Amino acid sequence: MNRTIRITVNGVAREVEVPTYRTLLDCLRYDLGLTGSKEGCGVGVCGACTVLLDGRMVSSCIALAVFADGHEVTTVEGLAGDERLHPVQQAFMDCGGFQCGICTPGQVVAAKALLDTIENPTEAQIKEWMLGNLCRCTGYYKIVESIQAAAKAVEP
């Protein structure tokens, strides 16, 4: 069964017809062409598919697209401004918070959500918040460093 859904993706209103079993991730990647969000584990564990649904983190590989009907979705493609990267993105580049980059879209989206929620997180708060975003390349040290640097950069 197909349904037409209306979602605002990165500030742009979109209308798309999807089978009711379509995941939000597949809808973003294949119906809307936003391939920034990645599928890693496919079971909501690794965090590579993390997007924001009305500002809250969800694993889009286990969320159905129809659940996003009428809501706002922010993906990694929606973080940067016209000319500038989001401070989180800039910090990941400055500090080497990524290597292969496959988990990075999820990491930066999760880190943005963290800084939107807690302005100046402690190291323990960073680790607790980012627990659901696996990274196999960096050993995480530089991810912690990147988020700390980003927190400094967004300080008013």
Place this chain on the structure above:
Amino acid sequence: MTHRIVGHTIGRLDGAGKVTGADRYSADVTLPGLIWGKALRSPLPHARIVGIDTSRAKALPGVLAVLTAADLPDILVGRRMFDMPLLARDRVRFIGEKVAVVAAVDPDVADEALAQIDVQYEDLPATIDLAKALDNGAPVVHENAGAYEGAPKERPHPNVQSVLRFKLGNVEAGFREADRIFEHTFRTQLAHQGYLEPHAGVVAIDADGRVQVWASNKMPHRLKELMSLALQLPQEKIRVNLTPIGGDFGGKGSLMDLPLAYHLSRVTGRPVKMVMRYAEELMAGNPRHPSLITMRTGVTNDGRIVARQVKSLFNSGAYAAFKPAPSVHLGGAGMGAGVYRMPNLLIESYCVYTHNIPCGHARSPGEPQMVFAGESHMDMIAKELGLDPTEFRRRNLLKDGDLLANGHHLEEVRAKETLEAALEASHWSTPKPGPWIGRGVAMTHRHIGVGFTNARVRLETTGNVTLVIALPDTGTGAHLTLRQVVAEVLGLAIDDVQIELATTDVFENDSGVGGSRVTHTGGRAAYHACEKLKELIAAETAKLGTPGASLAAIAQAAAREGRTLEASHFYDAKTHAAVTSFTAQVAEVAVDPATGQVSVRHFTTAHDVGTVINPIGHQGQIEGGLIQGLGYALMEELPTEDGRISTLNLGETKLPTIADIPPLTTVLVEDAVGPGPFRAKAIGEGSISAVAPAIANAVADACGVRILDLPITAEKVYFALRAKEQRAREQQS
């Protein structure tokens, strides 16, 4: 020597596409008319295929093709030894082996089609247990393995895939000199590389019959060769297009599903994408070999090693196809000697066929297994001799001129300096902060990779320089490192150097990424190409007659005459350098006496390095490898029951999270003696292998129990503690 750009900390300038999601990985490639391929896999470890009925699957709307072995040429594939069919023919040999493949308009329809394929199997007895695989009468995995192309000649048992021997001196004579002889046996687990991007690929056939490939594969030219053999097409009919790779760690060098994607494309006339699900990665990727290793070492009473004999069995699973080395073995077998002088040594290593998942290369292939055994063995011997484990090591460490197991002699040995640096930084000699806390040390070394790389540098009319290479980006930051080399040699700013990735049409050959070689071979190729370009620029400047002319002006002058100033270099490191890189690591752990849980309180890692070209990338390799080693030590495992892996998702298969990382101290013992550009050494595989034995030795120090099999789970420590208490009670009564 100070450099302008080399050695300076610069951010990952190459990563804008990664932090914005703009980079297109293989799974992101889309083409007009693209359809999806999916594979049906065997549910049995060893069975005869009696029949396959695909009629219902073919009738499903949206299904464009269903193929079985009967529809494909009778071809065997492999990286060095060719023993694996594209689809199982008559017989399946492991749970997860592909028996049929479908193409459909979308992945959901493809999944539905797989469910409609009916395969009749007749169960056959299977060889599952590594320890029993070489028994008389063990079910044979391949009746005539010696006949396969690339098969090693020596085959003492039908289930032996390959044998590798390392010999120094006379081991029997050596044992006769020994005052004491110690023997211990260790086991290591099946473990996935853990890259988060499953294998993915797209194959399309152009109107002129050209086969276009986009794949998560780190060796594009080798892939072209292997595809040519698998598809029975000339190499020039195949083009591999480079995409970023979402994590490699040794695992992204094989054909995987690409020949099947080709055949689906051939019969449907459409581009085909195949992306493995993570469960398929875990049941049929090409993970790290489990091992069973027995070490026997003879020592004198004053703690000098006089002889060592090692027998190792590596569980290679049902096919040898994923191993790339000409030996069809794991180079890590040679690490049975550790970082120690072995006057008399015999290592006999066997890669063994079983009815399990076929294993492949994983970051420092074979080394975490051997180093866990060897460095645990060293501490166990030291304890029996009443020697401090560091002192026992000091008495036996390699020195300049000593031989490695493979007969290579070593120069510029920094083993002792690296050990002392780790001990000092970890405050080894200070009292431990409390009970149930222990410290352990372990060491290893890693050779600097060999291979061959092409580089071309081109002066653009803007004055910028483009470096053309065929090395895909596996995430290490190698492209940025190579840009630094070019900028340094040519006196440019880093932003004035850009990378252009070559498809496999551009260079004749290239060994791609692997073996920690890219900084060495890619760096030297780029370096020498730049030297040649400098000469061209000098000649052009002289011709122009305006000293001090800008690079842009020089390039424009040449362009006006229809010329491009560019230079190429092919760098081939055929043999290992006489220098290596040493690692010494110290773990401080706490053991919970009630549960057996091990927590790492602090970790120290010391590395003997050459010139560090990119400090962030270098440190990133150390940290990433180290945390993979930590996972291998404490949690990572693919447990199997009757050949079936029982944890087929990343929720149950544990990988370290951000909450698992211990406070870390890194020490670099810098000495510019490497063979790389600016005398760099390798770092990519230096930090992973000694982590598990450092932790095992720390656990033994903390609570007196010795864990001989990885991973060191709370359960194992708990039962070892209870057994120890039981023994103590029995001794009292």
